[in-house]
Amino acid sequence: MSSRVADAPGAWPLLGHLPQLRRGPLEFMKSLSGHDALLRIRLGPVRAYVVCEPGLVQQMLREPAVFDKGGMLFDKARQIVANGLATSAWTEHQRQRPLVQPAFTRARLEAYAPVMAQETDALIDTWQSERPVDIVEQMVTLFARITARTLFGSDLDRASIATLQQALPVVVEGVYRQMTAPLRMWEKLPTAANRKYHRAAADLHAVIDQFIDELEGVQGDRPDGEDMLSALLEAREGQDRLSGAEVHEQIFTFLMAGIETTANAMSWTLHLLARHPEVQERLHSEITDALAGQVPTLKDLSRLEYTRGVLTEAMRLYPPVWLLTRATTADTSLGQWRIPAGSAVAFSPYMLHHDARLFPDPERFDPDRWCPPRGDKASQRGLFPFGGGARKCIGDVFSLTEALVALVAISTRWRLTPGPGPDPRPVAKLTLAPDRVIAVAHPRPSPRDGHGSGRR
Template sequence: MSGSTKEPEQRWTVECAPGAFPFLGHGIALFRRPLAFLNSLPAHGDLVEVRLGPQRAWVACHPELAHRMLLDASTFDKGGTLYDRLRSLMGDGVVTCPHERHRRQRRLLQPAFRPSRVAGLADLMGEEAAAVSARWRAGQEVDVSAAMMTVTARVMSRVLFSDSLDAATHAEVRRCLADVVRGLFLRTIVPVDAVFRIPIPANLRYRRSVGRLHAIVDAAVTERRGGGAHRDDLLGTLLAAAASDEDGAVTDREVHDQLITLLLTGVETTALCLASAFDLLARHPEAERALHAELDTVLADGRRPGAEHLPRLGHTRAVVTETLRHSPPGWLFTRVTTRDTELAGRRLPRGTTVLFSPYLLHHDPESFPEPERFLPERWLPGRAAARREHALVPFAAGSRKCLGDGFAMTEAVLALAAVAARWRLTHRPGPAPRSRPAVTLGPRALRMTCVPRTQRRADAAHRTTLRVPDSRRAGGNGVDDA
């Protein structure tokens, strides 16, 4: 007899969400006030049934249930209306493909996102963010959302295509991506294709932008296949894999689909994270001051952030992590069961839709005390950020965890550092507009005023020298400790 005791099985609560309308279910609440509706669900159970029109689905409200689901990707496969729409747009790339094809696709792309490769791209990331913000002027009102889309679109375009796209094409890619994302959410919640065949301006703009993105990718592939010099980018990696694949599994269609997938998923989400970060920093002066203190130490003499600075940008990384907790760009996802299974003691037949929401999990006070507060210090060394395990899932988990999570974090940290080292962005007078979720979550038209930080740093240094001789040295030690 070993003397060991078996851990008791957790007792789960399984309920149906109240307030469903006849025929429409909870669809009205999810459309009108999606975040508030999601945040209300944990009070009703760990696994909560919701009605989406005539269909029913289950929402995993406890992080352990969401984690179990994400770790079993063969049973809880990507599916549902969202992924049906995404497949029609992206094809069968690494984000949308079924489980049985995912492992091979991930192995194909993984070398481009290894830590050593990401570190080699760090200078490029800081360079693009610094170049965009260098064009701003003191007192200028800038569209921060558009500016961050420019940064991330240029970074991703260069990672995928090197210098194959000229400046005009880069700008066109950004505009097309914005049109596609706006139109995609409506196509997800309105499953009636006939509505989107009506030749109204919004539908025409969406179709035109989708067509141009595919045409730009095709042109880049054709140019490279037509004798263009080999470049050490992702397109080069895919073409080399296709050329050496004797079984013919890596087809021209797959090369195209992977490029479209990474272009669509690698641009907007990071841009929204950055826009949300600047929005939240402007609302929380203490967090902003702590960020600026670190940047003034690590990036002294106006140095541009790069790979060598990353180990010392601990608070900057904490700001990005807290932004991903507070305002995760990917806020709601669906899975569909591939066989009869069980979750939280409830039998789920094959074909059952199960939802998990990073926003819901990140805003549950049982996991994160004071979840509505923006507190980057949660993530500093020595702090207990979450009361529950597996509560932070901005990039999902398991075998379908975001392939580019390390890339996205590095890009966001360096871009935030490059801009915030030079500028303080402030809200215009009056209430700031709140962002409404679409396929992704974040401000899409955030306009802020540029305040140069060079003069502020000089004033602060002068005050420190005259009045508080030790405060700047103490701040520097704190940054080093972080």
């Protein structure tokens, strides 16, 4: 067994690979592909291992107690969301997950699906024929409202939506900026960016506290308890239950995952459809034939193979989270390499998703990769949009469901073409966001009555 891991090429004196990571993180990650399956990079004084082969990633994800949440990404994120399910250490995660799981049962998803469709219909009712649509802004609004109704069981007022729209991107950018800061003291300096970041985080926490206080005040008058917050407040595992602070932390995590990442995934999907009319036409045909304008159930969604392939391929090209890190809790090994305890280990879904050895012609938007007869288990071994293993995102099915419901509702009513201006540029922060997506909306004939259903 080899004990020496090769250093990634191109390190600068003192700064290591930090300039490349700050200047062009996606290009830097892709440049590591094709070398060894495991490489070592330097970020200033910090050393980290980067896993470049899906088999080693799977091995790492199968050993969550040894490759625990931590490293440059999660240590920073934990400062914001504290001990939420996505960032907690493995021991605490094992306790939390059974308490959080009741919020994501199939029965609850069945109840959430009509809410998702209602909110999407309400949003796209405001679109105007042949007029440009700011897709990113609209998707953040949509998933903020869906998250509010499924999470809190109530509508968000305009002020709360505005807070989420303004604060979430600032927090996401701030965490990534601090994650890649060359000096740890950088985050403590009273810079304008740091002050903005701390204000945004405080605003998000205030919105959560407001909803928790309101729900706890009327809990006895809400027999249904179908929202996630009610499930968290009521959840027990034996005599254990989540504390008030832990409920807050889980809600913060769900806000980040339920709005920012899903809005990004849908924005990229709609951009790709607008740029590929032949794909959009096939998707429209499948939705029309399968649903005839009806609101889809979970069973209906499972039959939309091509529609699901479109979303999967968009997440392959633009995975919502492009970089994930772990910290080793003991001396261990990956493949032929020894990894000492206390090491930072990272892998990039973006890098793996763009590896030509895993996905031929990787820059091509090709939803048929995921549909019969080509789609199979082997083709999925390098796909990691939601992580994997025992710490795979607990809300993966929820996120896919709300994205598919929204995609069906939008595609039933509207056909999209590219809007004015350049194509969007991917911005790698904590998530992989487009800097802009502008599309022009054209009403489609209704499957029910043959008439255009968009507002003119």
